[in-house]
Amino acid sequence: MPPGPFTRPAPSAQPASDVPSTSEGVDGCQGASTSTGPARAGSLEGTFAAILEGRRTKEQMAAALREMHRRGETAAEVEACVRAMLRRAVRLDPGYAVVDIGGTGGDRAGTFNISTVAALVVAACGVPVIKHGNRAVTGRCGSLDLLEALGVEIPPADRVVAQLDRYGFAVAATPLVHRFPAELNEVRRSLGFPSIFNLAGPIAHPAVELSGQIVGVGWLDALPAVTGALTRLGRTQVSVVHGAGTDEPTLTGPTLLYGRDGIRQITAGEYGLAQADTAALRGGAPAVNAAICRSVLTGEPGPRRDVVLLCAGLALWTAQVAPSVHEGIQRAAAAIDEGAARALLERLTTRQIRPLTPRGDPREGAALPRGDPPEGATAPRGDPSEGAVTPLSDGARSPQARQGSRSGVVMPWRGLLGGLVVPRRETRAARVPGRELGVVRASRQGFGGMGEVVPPSAAVGGVTGPGRAPLDGLRDTRCRLEIM
Incomplete structure (x- = not known):
């Protein structure tokens, strides 16, 4: 393919004295590029591990990268590079995808x-x-x-x-x-x-x-x-x-x-x-x-x-x-x-952010659902399957939250998807009289993150408000929360 916007930029020329021979380019040893199979895959990953661990000189690193670029990187080489990188990486596990x-x-x-x-x-x-x-x-x-x-x-x-x-x-x-x-x-x-x-x-x-x-x-x-x-x-x-x-x-x-x-x-x-x-x-x-x-x-x-x-x-x-x-x-x-x-x-980008965790017991929180039922706060103590709903105006703080008790308030997210989450990691289903609410799989998302709306029958914790659509059967509705 001729050079152009759809082809990779060509490497610039280097003095021969600055670049080791290409027989050492990828693996730093003779003949490595001719082997195949699992041994070759292990050799490739080991090569990238050596580069990532600083066990190659800058000249050897440059030669290896130039040689792969000159002939075109292969899927096996990219895979080996990824595996070597991930073995050394700090893995991030929030508890959800x-x-x-x-x-x-x-x-x-x-x-x-x-x-x-x-x-x-x-x-x-x-x-x-x-x-x-x-x-x-x-x-x-x-x-x-x-x-x-x-x-x-x-x-x-x-x-x-x-x-x-x-x-x-x-x-x-x-x-x-x-x-x-x-x-x-x-x-x-x-x-x-x-x-x-x-x-x-x-x-x-x-x-x-x-x-x-x-x-x-x-x-x-x-x-x-x-x-x-x-x-x-x-x-x-x-x-x-x-x-x-x-x-x-x-x-x-x-x-x-x-x-x-x-x-x-x-x-x-x-x-x-x-x-x-x-x-x-x-x-x-x-x-x-x-x-x-x-x-x-x-x-x-x-x-x-x-x-x-x-x-x-x-x-x-x-x-x-x-x-x-x-x-x-x-x-x-x-x-x-x-x-x-x-x-x-x-x-x-705001350095002074209001705390996103409710005061008191972190397992307790409150929901301010949108629409029907009317906006309110849930303070679920007592019967683990139910919570009491108290009407509140949009944007108001729960009196319990102001007093530093075990409840907080979940605010609607600027009208995005409406309503939603009791922000605690160990949660339980709740009901509004006459209407069963959906449930949020909070995992570690409960504090300031997202919740996945699932039917009440699949309840594993967290309480949702109705939002803009019926909750039954919804699995991909998302929401945000902010504790006041």
């Missing part, structure tokens, strides 16, 4: 951070997101650069789950969860082209359970290696995209989609979104991209909003939160238009 959107980078398209903005929108839809990302290596603004410019905290690895429980969105910084040796980072910056770590990075997500993931690939000829590696790893809830020379869905032309329905080509027009040229999606330095992010999340119309909706809609469909990409786009648009996306960003 999460979603992420990320790409290889390295496409040199200069677009703003579409996937990161879309990830914020997905979280605003009530779907827990751990954004796995890095600073710019081959571009101008990586996801961490953008989030830092917005004022979002980049937590250490041991605080990522707490951030997720609190906001429904968390940041897993590659340097903090994968701990690459400094020499490898220096080598990657010096190469001038994206390496196998660009391909493996998005796949090596540190979360223990992913319910959905978008992996963008920036150059067309790397798609077989990425999709092949995902197959070898047994990943199913993943969509791989390549958008007209970029590592994201695009409005500028067709987007190749490798998903659970097979391989297909999608366009913006299929979903009522206008086509746009690349210049309309261009970004810049972190401050520029932060301004773009704020404009999208506050509802500014145009191509930037549309491409974020397409990306977020694909993620919601991939995670089976939405039955179709079109429905996912509609939900993403509602999260922006109803203020949930802006409110999430405000909470993430």
